[in-house]
Amino acid sequence: MxxxxxxxxxxxxxxxxxxxxxxxxxxxxxxxxxxxxxxxxxxxxxxxxxxxxxxxxxxxxxxxxxxxxxxxxxxxxxxxxxxxxxxxxxxxxxxxxxxxxxxxADTVRAKVGRWERTGHVEGDTFTYTDRSGAARTTTKFTLL
Ligand SMILES: [Zn+2]
Known part of the structure; x- marks a missing residue:
């Protein structure tokens, strides 16, 4: 060794x-x-x-x-x-x-007809959940 x-x-x-x-x-x-x-x-x-x-x-x-x-x-x-x-x-x-x-961060409040809804805006479309829980989209809304 x-x-x-x-x-x-x-x-x-x-x-x-x-x-x-x-x-x-x-x-x-x-x-x-x-x-x-x-x-x-x-x-x-x-x-x-x-x-x-x-x-x-x-x-x-x-x-x-x-x-x-x-x-x-x-x-x-x-x-x-x-x-x-x-x-x-x-x-x-x-x-x-x-x-x-x-x-x-994308969540917004918008008025749809006479209702205020919470949802997301993409382009000119507002996607929200209505009172019955159904997903809806509309182009007729006013951001709050
Ligand atoms: Zn180290």
Whole structure:
């Protein structure tokens, strides 16, 4: 046995895995500058998870540092990690929230005939739910 094989050399510190990803649209990264002997600096798996959810929810692709020309879906980037399912569900939750916020923002009150209704305007059409719960559309309305 030679001196070299007697003791395994300490594994060199490498950049934290969370620093290796960038939002392909904004170029944003986690801003991490840590090095570690493991894959992640302590707590940085959560940091990367949050980063991938934000990018995915924004509809942005994510690129691995060193392969900026091959961006992938954030959920795909997460697929090699244990938290892949959390990223996928985090993205769908964030997207559902955004859709709800958009829907809420579009809600308007309008007068249809003599009734005030709440609904959505698209072009010159007002879509609302009448008193019986039926969806109606009309082009004869006055925004309130
Ligand atoms: Zn990190």
């Amino acid at each position: 030679t001196a070299e094989t007697k003791t395994a050399p300490a594994k060199a510190e490498t950049p934290c895995t969370c620093s290796k990803y960038a939002d392909a649209t904004t170029g944003e990264t986690t801003g991490c500058t840590k090095t570690t002997r493991r894959d992640f600096a302590p707590g940085h798996d959560a940091k990367l998870k949050g980063f991938l959810i934000r990018a995915g929810a924004a509809g942005h692709l994510v690129a691995l540092a060193g392969a900026p020309d091959e961006p992938v879906q954030a959920s795909e980037a997460a697929s090699r990690f244990g938290f892949a399912r959390h990223v996928a569900s985090g993205i769908s939750r964030a997207q559902a929230k955004q859709e709800q916020a958009t829907a809420d």
